[in-house]
Amino acid sequence: MFRALGDPTRRAILDRLRHRERPVSELCAPFAMSQPAISQHLKVLADAGLVTATRCGRERVYRLRAAPLRDAHDWLGHFEQFWPAKLDNLAAYLDGESDDPES
Amino acid sequence: MKRDLKLERVYPRPPERVWRALTDRRALSQWLMETDFEPTLGHRFTFRARPQPGWDGITYCEVIELDPPRRLAYTWRGGPGKDRPLTLDTVVRFTLTPEGSGTRLILEHTGFSGLKSVLVSFMMKAGWNKMLRTSLDAVIAGLA
DSSP, rough: OHHHSHHHHHHHHHHHHHHSSSEEEHHHSSSSHHHHHHHHHHHHHHTTTTTEEEEEETTEEEEEHHHHHHHHHHHHHHHHHOOOOOOOOHHHHHHSSSSTTTO | OOOOEEEEEESSSOOOHHHHHHHHHHHHHHOOEEOOOOOSSSSSSEEEOOOOOTTTTEEEEEEEEEEEEEEEEEEEOSSSSSTOOOOOEEEEEEEEEEEEEEEEEEEEEEEOOHHHHHHHHHHHTOOHHHHHHHHHHHHHHHOO
C-alpha cells in the first residue's frame, strides 16, 4: 500500500474518488495521460486494496476503500505512542542493570 | 505534519552497554518485545506482541545495518496476517553517540513518507476524524 501511495498521480486519483465513485473516463479527464496509463495506476491502487471497481455498462466505475487508509493511520498513531514508552522501558532496563558490565 | 518518527534520549550508560541492550535477545524481550533477534547482518527475525485490530501482533524484521556500537537498523514490517497484504513496510534505525559518560540514542522509524499528508487530507475532508480517533484509542488501550 505504501508503494501505491508513493505516486502523485495515484494520490490525485484517490483524491478525486474521495467524495463519490467515478468511471474511468472521468478519472482520466484532468490528467495528461492515456486511459491505459490511468488504468495501470488504477490496477496498482486496486491491488493495494485502496479502490474497488464495478462494471457499469461498458465502463468500470471506481470507488475508494477507506479501511486500508484507516489501518495505516492507526500504525502512525500507534508508533507515536509505542516508541516513547519503549525508550522509557529501555531507561528502566539500563537503570536496573548492575554497574558491573560482566553481570 | 511530520512524516517519520524521530526520538532522542540520553542514557547514563556508555554506548557499549546501550548497544548490548539493543542487541541482546533477552534484554530486547524485557524492554521491547519477545524476539529471536541476532546481531548478524541479513538475519531475519520477528517481534511478537499481543494482536491488535488490523495487526496479527507479529513484526517481521531483517537486519540491514550493523556497526557496533554505533548503528543498528532493521526492516519493520507487519499487517493483519492470514495472507492479507502488509499494511506496514518501514525501517527502524538506532544511532548511538557518546555523550559525556553516557550515550545519546537516536531512534528513527521511517518509511511512512508520502502517506501522512494523504491521510490527513482524507481525514479532514471526509470527516473520519472521530472514527479514526476511536479506533486509535482502542489500539492504545490494548497496549496497556
